[in-house]
Amino acid sequence: MSRVSGKTDRDRDLARLGAAIRARRLARELSQEALAGLAEIERSHMGKIERGERNVTMLNVIRIARAIDCKPSELLADADL
Amino acid sequence: MSRVSGKTDRDRDLARLGAAIRARRLARELSQEALAGLAEIERSHMGKIERGERNVTMLNVIRIARAIDCKPSELLADADL
Numbered sequence: 001m002s003r004v005s006g007k008t009d010r011d012r013d014l015a016r017l018g019a020a021i022r023a024r025r026l027a028r029e030l031s032q033e034a035l036a037g038l039a040e041i042e043r044s045h046m047g048k049i050e051r052g053e054r055n056v057t058m059l060n061v062i063r064i065a066r067a068i069d070c071k072p073s074e075l076l077a078d079a080d081l
Numbered sequence: 082m083s084r085v086s087g088k089t090d091r092d093r094d095l096a097r098l099g100a101a102i103r104a105r106r107l108a109r110e111l112s113q114e115a116l117a118g119l120a121e122i123e124r125s126h127m128g129k130i131e132r133g134e135r136n137v138t139m140l141n142v143i144r145i146a147r148a149i150d151c152k153p154s155e156l157l158a159d160a161d162l
Binding site for chain 1: 091094095098136137138139140142143146152153154155157158162
C-alpha cells in the first residue's frame with residue numbers, strides 16, 4: 001500500500017466514523033453543540049471529528065458514544081470499522 | 082460523576098482495550114514487537130497501549146485491528162466497549 005492510498009484510507013475511515021456519529025446524533029435530535037456539551041468536548045473539535053478531520057482518541061470516542069447512548073463498538077460498526 | 086471516578090473509568094476502559102489487543106495478539110502468536118511492526122507503531126508505544134497507559138487514537142486502533150486481522154469494532158466489543 002502506498003503512502004498516498006494509505007492516507008486516503010485513513011481519511012475515509014475517519015470520515016465514515018464522523019458520519020456515523022453525526023447520524024446517531026441526529027437520530028437523537030441533538031445539536032452538535034448539545035452533543036459537544038454532553039461529551040465534554042470542545043464544540044469546534046466536535047465539528048472536526050464529525051467531518052473526519054481529526055484523528056479522534058479512544059477516550060473521546062467513548063465519551064461521544066455514551067453521550068448518544070450507544071456502545072463505542074456499535075458506533076464503529078455503524079461506520080463499517 | 083466526580084473527576085476522580087471519571088479518571089478511574091477511563092483508566093479501566095483503556096486497560097480493557099489494551100487487554101483485548103494483547104489477547105488477540107497472543108491468539109495470533111505474535112510478539113509485541115511483531116505486532117508493532119505490522120501496525121507501524123513504535124514498540125514502546127505499543128506496550129503502553131496494551132497496558133492501557135495511552136489514550137490510543139482511532140487510526141492506531143484501526144492499524145492494530147487490521148494487523149491482527151479483526152475489525153476495530155470487534156476489538157472494542159472484546160473489551161466490552
